[in-house]
Amino acid sequence: MSPQKEFPKPPFPKQTQSLPGSSSAMKPQPDYGEDSYKGANRLTDKKALITGADSGIGRAVALAYAREGADVAVSYLDEHEDAKETQRLVEAAGRKCLLLPGDISQAEHCRTLVKKTVDALGRIDILVNNAAHQMTYDALEKIPDEEWDKTLATNLSAMFYITKAALPHMKPGSSIINTASINADVPNPTLLAYATTKGAIQNFTAGLAQLLAEKGIRANTVAPGPVWTPLIPASMDEEKVSNFGSQVPMKRPAQPCELAAVYVMLASDEASYVSGATVAVTGGKPLL
Template identity: 90%
Template structure:
């Protein structure tokens, strides 16, 4: 029997970055499954569009999808170095990978993104709405109007625009996977705008699953707990980063590679009767 892998636990070195953050600048660097994820042909020749796939959960999902046999389009803001590393990982698995930078907070870019993805892939079998923005504020009056608008535009409105634009290209058997958060059920008050969007994402997905059931298209939500991604040192105080995940039952944050198998499961044809679900990946902390 193989030994269970040990993942890093806090306290972590104090660290801070500016948004959107970089994987290489993190200590320790996130584990994306480069040396551990083994595919089993569960997504052979499927075509996937993944937002926020330059790093974090999105990169781990892109890598896992590729090793399961899928071609991938990586949507990201402007983290070109991180995105090229995701591309390298996908292509090293023998699959096609295209990079499409741009701000999904802009509705027109969302439509352009889908258009370019279809031109690249031919069609879309799997849509993963994963990109997110967050910032920490300890009082309501400290949240700038612009910050509120940006969070809702990036996390929620983009999901609507991208999914709507993708609909003509999604056929029976397609899978939509939206990344929510434990904050949808257990909101962190210092992440008020972010938590609000995550609750809305969960509701949006539950309704979407019902709308699309007759078309044979599934929609599900993944609700992660704390995950060690560049967004953490880029959006939280260094002291909080140092203890990130320590209060969860497993006493640590997840590594991105620990999320990827759930996305693979929801994307695969084996999950043909799973729709409208929220899958919690929260290190032992229950959703309400």
């Protein structure tokens, strides 16, 4: 079937949620690959820490990693119901799943979740910095100072703190994967703070790949386009949610499951020469 027609297309039912959003409340429900992702032992016995893995891209990646043979630590804010569903999916694949609630905008929590992951799993082979915060504003002067600070702390500073804490527990062959966005190259002006962090994530990762090459640790970025996750109805008005994804050539948003294979590839040993790259998953819309 054509990828343009295989998944739901807008218009979607009008809907809004409060942050951070719930997967179970979305219409239609996101597809995490529950019925479609087939593992091939590409990550056998690896240990992964994934932020923002209660739902959205993070849940799809956690599910795929587990079906590829990895144990997973799931970092999330306070979406306990969603996180327990991720845990159920990981454990159904026969792998360990550690739930780590807390606010990664706080530096000490970032260090704590790394310590808890290592205490439980022994090491970190794959680090996925995926959690993000965004809100929509149509004018610069409407962005509260607190909102700017929260976005940078959650999306950018947390990545620095977690990566710094994790590195002593990562051996040669390990992989760091940071979630950026098409907004790094084509910034949406109504997502100014978010887009700023995503550009910085892409730059940070490119420099990090060079710093870590001698250690045998790879660092890459995934740049999604529109993806149907709880963050969308929780951060946009109902009209934008209804038409979400219509702006890209495929005329629809990605489902989370459509991102998972890229994160698997970048984490796998087959990608041993891939570092410093940005992989676009944008429904046909090119990066600049």
